[in-house]
Amino acid sequence: MPLRHRALVRRRRATALALTAVGSLLALSAPDVAAAAPADPGPTQITATPRAGAAQPSLTPARRTALIKSARSAAAGTARHIGLGAKEKLVVKDVIKDADGTLHTRYERTYAGLPVLGGDLVVHDKSGRTTVTRANAARLQVPSLSPKITAAGAAAKALTVSKNADVKGSETEQTPRLVVWAGSGKPVLAWETVVEGVQEDGTPSELQIVSDAATGKQLQAAEQVHTGSGTGQYAGEVPLGSTLSGSTYQLVDPDRAGQKTYDLNQGTSGTGTLFTDDNDVWGDGQPSNRQTAGVDVAFGAAATWDYFKDNYGRNGIRNDGVAAYSRAHYGNNYVNAFWQDSCFCMTYGDGSGNTHPLTALDVAAHEMSHGVTAATAGLVYSGESGGLNEATSDIFAAAVEFSENLPADPADYLVGEKIDINGDGTPLRYMDKPSKDGDSRDNWSPTLGGIDVHYSSGPANHFFYLLSEGSGAKTVNGVDYDSPTYDGLPVTGIGVQNAAAIWYRALTTYMTSTTDYAGARTATLSATADLFGAYSPTYLAVADAWAATNVGNRVALGVNLAPTADQISGVNQTVNLQLDAYTTNTGASLTYEASGLPDGLSISPNGLISGTPTALGTSDVTITVTDSTGATASDTFTWQIAYVYANATRVDIPDNGAAVESPVTITGRDGNASATTTVYVNIVHTYRGDLTVDLVGPNGTVYSLLNRTGGSADNVDQTFTVDASTQPLNGTWTLRVQDRASIDVGYIARWQLTP
Structure with a gap:
C-alpha cells in the first residue's frame, strides 16, 4: 500500500484507508496498550529443516x-x-x-x-x-435477489464516501456490480462500486465501496492501490538482467519472464519510456542520473521474483509465469510508491525535491508482496485482516533483504530506513518493537481491528521478529534490538528463513480473505505442523511468539492427553477408539496404559483401544500416558456396554423435499425399551435449522428429536434421550428426516439407538 509521510497520514480521515510509508506502513494515532515487559533472550536459536513432503515444487x-x-x-x-x-x-x-x-x-x-x-x-x-x-462459516443464503437500492443510488453513495476520504477527481470506474457480501456477519445482497481518483499525496486511488442493497448501509471501504551491472542509489553495484535490441540495451529481464522497467519522466499515467543504454552499464548511484532509480527498481523486482521462486517455487507474483512491470520517476516530488493489481505493476516516486526516490529494496519487496497476497489469501484491506495484509508485506520485505544481504543495504528488521521519509534518519517501522514509531501496536487487543491497518500490522510484525530472532537484547548486522514480550516470558527464535517459510505456507495454504489474528495463529500453527511437525520445538516457538504478542496461549510442556468423551458401545460389537496424546519433549516416545476397560477390550502401544465387549455394564476407565522422560498425564471417563443398534448407510436428504428414512431392526429381545432410550444422530447438513428429525418406534409412535432448531449452524452431531417405555424392543425403529426449506442440502451419515 502507498508510502506516506506521517504528517500527511494524520491529516487523512480514517475512512480513507490511507496506505503509508513503505507499503501501507502508517496510520492514525492509537492509544497505548499495557506496557510489555522486556524478556530474557532465552536459549540459543532453534535450528530445523522443513519436512520435504510439505515442499511446494515450482509448477x-x-x-x-x-x-x-x-x-x-x-x-x-x-x-x-x-x-x-x-x-x-x-x-x-x-x-x-x-x-x-x-x-x-x-x-x-x-x-x-x-x-x-x-x-x-x-x-x-x-x-x-x-x-x-x-473465510466465512455462515450459511450462504439471502432472502431476496432484488435490490431495494438502485445501482445509481449505490454509485452516488460511493462517490460521497470517496470524496469524504479526500480522493480527488472521484468517478465510478464502471456500473456498480451486484454481489453477495459475506465478508462479515450474515451474508446480504450488496452493491460493489469501485471509485477512481487521486489520493491526497498524489497516489492513484481505486476505492472499493460495498453497500447493503436493501438499506444502503456501507459494509466496506477498501483501497485497492497498495502502496507501500548497474549502480543504484540504495542497492549499490548489482547485476541486472537486460536485453540487447539492435545496438541498444533495454531494461527487459530475460531471466524473469521479460520484466520491464520504465521511466515515467515525471508523468502520472501510461508506461512512459523503456529504460535503455548503449553499453549495458546502468546508473552511477546518484539521483541526478535517471538510470540510478531504474537500477534500484529493476534489481528490487528481480530480487523479489528470485526470493519467491528460489524459496517456495513460486513462478512470479501470481505463480503463473507472467511478469509485472515497474515504473520509476512518477510525478513531481511524489513521496510514495504503490502496487496496483489493475495494471499488475509497481510505481515509484522520486521523493522530496525529486532527489530521494522511494526505490529501496524493502520498498520494492513490500509492494510486490501485496500482489502475492492478492493472488493467494486476498486479505481484505480493513480490520484485522488488513493489518495482516500490511504485515505480510513487511515480513517478506525483511525476508528479501536477508536473502540478498547487500553490502550497501545490510538486512535488518527496520522498514524504510534507507529512504528516510521522515527526514530525521529514522525508519518508518520497527518490527522488534512496533510502538517505537509512536502509533503502531506491539500486541493484540480487542480494539485492534478499529485502527488503521498500517498500525494494526504491529503485532504480526512483532510476532515475526520474535519468531525469527527471539526476545531480549541482541545485535543483528550491526543493528541493536531489544524486543519485549506481552507475558514477560522469553521466546526462542527459529531464524528468519524458517519464520518466513511458515508465514508463506500459512498465507498461501490456510489464510483466507477474512483471516484475523486468531485465525493467523491457527494458520501458522497448521503450516508449522506441515513443515516441522506438530509439537516440535519449532511449533512450540510459534505458539510462544503469538502468546508474546497476546494472541493465544503457550503450549503446555510435557505430555498432553486430549480428554475422551464418555463412551457407549454395543455388546458383541467391534470397538476402535484412538486416543489423542502428544509430548513436547523432543524425540520422546509415549507409553499408554488403561485400567477399568470393559471385558474384551485392550489398549495397543500406540493408544488404540479395540476389541469386542462381552458383557453388559458400566465402568470407569482411566488412561495414563507416559513419555520416555517420565512425564505423564491421565484422564478418566465412563464406558457403558449396552445393546446398541446402528445404521451407517448414507441417506441423502433432498432440498425442501419429502422425508427420508433410515431403519434399524431389533430381534431376539424381550420386553419394552427404556424410559431413557438414547438416540445418537450424525447428519451432515449446511443449515440444521431446515431439518425436522424424528424417531419412529416399531408400533408407529413418533418421537420428535429436532424441530427446525439450531439456526444457521452446520450439521447435527447430538445424542437425544426419549421415553420409549411403551415400545416393544423387537421390530423396526426408523430415523425420519425432512428438509423443510430451500437452498441447503445434506445427508444422514450415521445414527444409533440404545433402547
Missing part, C-alpha cells in the same frame, strides 16, 4: 494450467462433497501441490450467479481426506 505454467483445469472440471462434485447449497458454485482461483501429492485448491464462490465477497475457501485433499478452510 510450470502448463502444469499449473492443467491442475486448475482439473479442479474446474471437478468443481461441481467438490461443491456437493463439502456440503455447499444448490445455488452455490465454486470458481477455481489457484491450485498448489505439495511434494507428497497433497492438493490445496483455492476457490471463490458464486451464489445464484452473483460473486460472493468473503466467500472464498481452500479445499485440502490429502490421501483421500478432505478438509476445508473457509
Whole structure:
C-alpha cells in the first residue's frame, strides 16, 4: 500500500484507508496498550529443516494450467462433497501441490450467479481426506435477489464516501456490480462500486465501496492501490538482467519472464519510456542520473521474483509465469510508491525535491508482496485482516533483504530506513518493537481491528521478529534490538528463513480473505505442523511468539492427553477408539496404559483401544500416558456396554423435499425399551435449522428429536434421550428426516439407538 509521510497520514480521515510509508506502513494515532515487559533472550536459536513432503515444487505454467483445469472440471462434485447449497458454485482461483501429492485448491464462490465477497475457501485433499478452510462459516443464503437500492443510488453513495476520504477527481470506474457480501456477519445482497481518483499525496486511488442493497448501509471501504551491472542509489553495484535490441540495451529481464522497467519522466499515467543504454552499464548511484532509480527498481523486482521462486517455487507474483512491470520517476516530488493489481505493476516516486526516490529494496519487496497476497489469501484491506495484509508485506520485505544481504543495504528488521521519509534518519517501522514509531501496536487487543491497518500490522510484525530472532537484547548486522514480550516470558527464535517459510505456507495454504489474528495463529500453527511437525520445538516457538504478542496461549510442556468423551458401545460389537496424546519433549516416545476397560477390550502401544465387549455394564476407565522422560498425564471417563443398534448407510436428504428414512431392526429381545432410550444422530447438513428429525418406534409412535432448531449452524452431531417405555424392543425403529426449506442440502451419515 502507498508510502506516506506521517504528517500527511494524520491529516487523512480514517475512512480513507490511507496506505503509508513503505507499503501501507502508517496510520492514525492509537492509544497505548499495557506496557510489555522486556524478556530474557532465552536459549540459543532453534535450528530445523522443513519436512520435504510439505515442499511446494515450482509448477510450470502448463502444469499449473492443467491442475486448475482439473479442479474446474471437478468443481461441481467438490461443491456437493463439502456440503455447499444448490445455488452455490465454486470458481477455481489457484491450485498448489505439495511434494507428497497433497492438493490445496483455492476457490471463490458464486451464489445464484452473483460473486460472493468473503466467500472464498481452500479445499485440502490429502490421501483421500478432505478438509476445508473457509473465510466465512455462515450459511450462504439471502432472502431476496432484488435490490431495494438502485445501482445509481449505490454509485452516488460511493462517490460521497470517496470524496469524504479526500480522493480527488472521484468517478465510478464502471456500473456498480451486484454481489453477495459475506465478508462479515450474515451474508446480504450488496452493491460493489469501485471509485477512481487521486489520493491526497498524489497516489492513484481505486476505492472499493460495498453497500447493503436493501438499506444502503456501507459494509466496506477498501483501497485497492497498495502502496507501500548497474549502480543504484540504495542497492549499490548489482547485476541486472537486460536485453540487447539492435545496438541498444533495454531494461527487459530475460531471466524473469521479460520484466520491464520504465521511466515515467515525471508523468502520472501510461508506461512512459523503456529504460535503455548503449553499453549495458546502468546508473552511477546518484539521483541526478535517471538510470540510478531504474537500477534500484529493476534489481528490487528481480530480487523479489528470485526470493519467491528460489524459496517456495513460486513462478512470479501470481505463480503463473507472467511478469509485472515497474515504473520509476512518477510525478513531481511524489513521496510514495504503490502496487496496483489493475495494471499488475509497481510505481515509484522520486521523493522530496525529486532527489530521494522511494526505490529501496524493502520498498520494492513490500509492494510486490501485496500482489502475492492478492493472488493467494486476498486479505481484505480493513480490520484485522488488513493489518495482516500490511504485515505480510513487511515480513517478506525483511525476508528479501536477508536473502540478498547487500553490502550497501545490510538486512535488518527496520522498514524504510534507507529512504528516510521522515527526514530525521529514522525508519518508518520497527518490527522488534512496533510502538517505537509512536502509533503502531506491539500486541493484540480487542480494539485492534478499529485502527488503521498500517498500525494494526504491529503485532504480526512483532510476532515475526520474535519468531525469527527471539526476545531480549541482541545485535543483528550491526543493528541493536531489544524486543519485549506481552507475558514477560522469553521466546526462542527459529531464524528468519524458517519464520518466513511458515508465514508463506500459512498465507498461501490456510489464510483466507477474512483471516484475523486468531485465525493467523491457527494458520501458522497448521503450516508449522506441515513443515516441522506438530509439537516440535519449532511449533512450540510459534505458539510462544503469538502468546508474546497476546494472541493465544503457550503450549503446555510435557505430555498432553486430549480428554475422551464418555463412551457407549454395543455388546458383541467391534470397538476402535484412538486416543489423542502428544509430548513436547523432543524425540520422546509415549507409553499408554488403561485400567477399568470393559471385558474384551485392550489398549495397543500406540493408544488404540479395540476389541469386542462381552458383557453388559458400566465402568470407569482411566488412561495414563507416559513419555520416555517420565512425564505423564491421565484422564478418566465412563464406558457403558449396552445393546446398541446402528445404521451407517448414507441417506441423502433432498432440498425442501419429502422425508427420508433410515431403519434399524431389533430381534431376539424381550420386553419394552427404556424410559431413557438414547438416540445418537450424525447428519451432515449446511443449515440444521431446515431439518425436522424424528424417531419412529416399531408400533408407529413418533418421537420428535429436532424441530427446525439450531439456526444457521452446520450439521447435527447430538445424542437425544426419549421415553420409549411403551415400545416393544423387537421390530423396526426408523430415523425420519425432512428438509423443510430451500437452498441447503445434506445427508444422514450415521445414527444409533440404545433402547
